[in-house]
Amino acid sequence: MALNNRGGERGEPDVSLGVPTAAVMSLYLRLIPAAYFTRRREQQRLRRLNNRVYTDAVVIWLMVVQRLHAAGTLETAVLELMRGLPEPFWPRPCKRLRDCAKDGKLSGHTASYNAARQQFPLTAVEDSTDHVFGQLLEQIGGSGTVAQRKAFFVDGSSMRLPHNPALAESYPPGSNQHAKFHWPTVRIVVAHDVYSGLAMRPQWGALYGKDAVSEQHLLEQAIERLPAGSVVLGDANFGVFSTAWDATRRGYPVVLRLTATRAKALPGEPLCDGLDRRICWKPSRDDRRRHPQLPSDASIEGRLIVRQVHPHNRNQPFLLALFTTLSEVPDAILELYGRRWYIETDLRSLKQTLRLDQLTSTTVEMVAKEIDVAIMAYNLVRAVICMAAQKADLPPRGFSFTRVLHVVNTFAPLIAGAPDPQQAQRLFDKMMYYVGQAKLPRRTKKRPSYPRAVWPQPRKFPKRKT
Secondary structure (H helix, E strand, O other), rough: OOOOOOOOOOOOOOOOOOOOOOOHOOOOOOOHHHHHHHHHHHOOOOOOOOOOOHHHHHHHHHHHHEEEOOOOOOOHHEOOOEEEHEEEEEOOOHHHHHHHHHHOOOOOHHHHHHHHHHHHHHHHHHHHHOOOOOHHHHOOOOOOOOOOOOEEEEEEEEEEEOOOOOHHHOOOOOOOOOEOOOOEEEEEEEEEOOOOOOEOOOOOOOOOOOOOOOOOHHHHHHHHHHHOOOOOOOOOOOOOHHHHHHHHHHHOOOOEOOOOOHHHHHOOOOOOOOOOEEEOOOOOHHHHHHHOOOOOOOOOEEHHHHHHHHOOOOOOOOOOOOOOOOOHHHHHHHHHOOOOOHHHHHHHHHHHHOOOOOOOOHHHHHHHHHHHHHHHHHHHHHHHHHHHHHOOOHHHHEOOHEEEHHHHHHHHHHHHHHHHHHHHHHHHHHHHHHHOOOOOOOOOOOOOOOOOOOOOOOOOOOOOOO
16 A cells, blocks of 8 residues: 655656655645646647746646635636745746746736636546546555455535526536526436545536536546556445446446335345345336337346345435446445445535535636546545555544645745755654644544524625725
């Protein structure tokens, strides 16, 4: 699980994880240095950029900084540039940077950075996010959860966008019997590694309107981004024939929860505790009506496992029905699905801590960049958590994502501004000490529950009258 410090190719900086910059920036520079973007442009035969302040590596990093900080404004990112970035960001500094080295001044206005991030190609953001995910998963993703296979939970959620005509056309607001909603809304599907929490680049589409897409369809579009042979775990919303068929034919084993009605129809008999039976799952008439592209002989060989489980909230026990194409013993499969709650806390980290519940970009392309860069920032913080977990000999899931993010944001300016590598290393060690204290508590008593209620949003202050 160690993070390998591989030497770069000729011309690439070999940035260690400890000096002289903060941990997240060091990971970023090692995974996607400036030379990575140069090679990418050469491979795709794109025009090579002239030397400039806002290079590809700088623009992506400043967008990551926006996502990691609470304010997350353009000014926050530009101030990060004003404070100073390491030399590996500019292998060949332009004249303005060389002059800045003498007088120490750059423009603090946000217009140039805003133009640079809007002109930055979306495909470059997607490729960078996939590259970071693949590299980190290879180094810290663990050897495998079941039968040396990596396992990913998939789940869906929704995010609100600013209201403007362009976004409202691509992602229409919903409505109910009372009125039409105000915010354009996207439906998004994410996949997170069970062991490390690393997130695959998600897939999204319209939640409402004539072009609305289902979570199952979004998963079909994104599933091939997962490592080959990974186990796909899903709740009852994904426990349908189309999802199981699409994943299986592409070589991804599945562990899917079934609704009681669907589970009873498969074996043709009542469900009972302890059931473990091999079945051949064939599409129903409704499945073929909704998915006419299914072959006439479509079927899936798998197992139906049923166990009586006792919820942690002390509700009444119920029968949990799982369909799987794995051959492991039922206890191992049930233990794996028992970690399903991880995906809920991961979504909470993305939507609350990294502020993806309400996006701020006002164009369709910038919305895509904002989501992809947020996933990259999330994975970089997850990598720091894995470093602390390795040092403390604890699983990566045993640390608080939010607390680690706050520690990193506190120590990053100090480490980046250290006068020498020795002081930077001491500050880095101190930061990792406090990251190691960000462990989740092990509660032995049940926390008190409160009745759910919908609290109204506070009223905004009135606009100034002219």
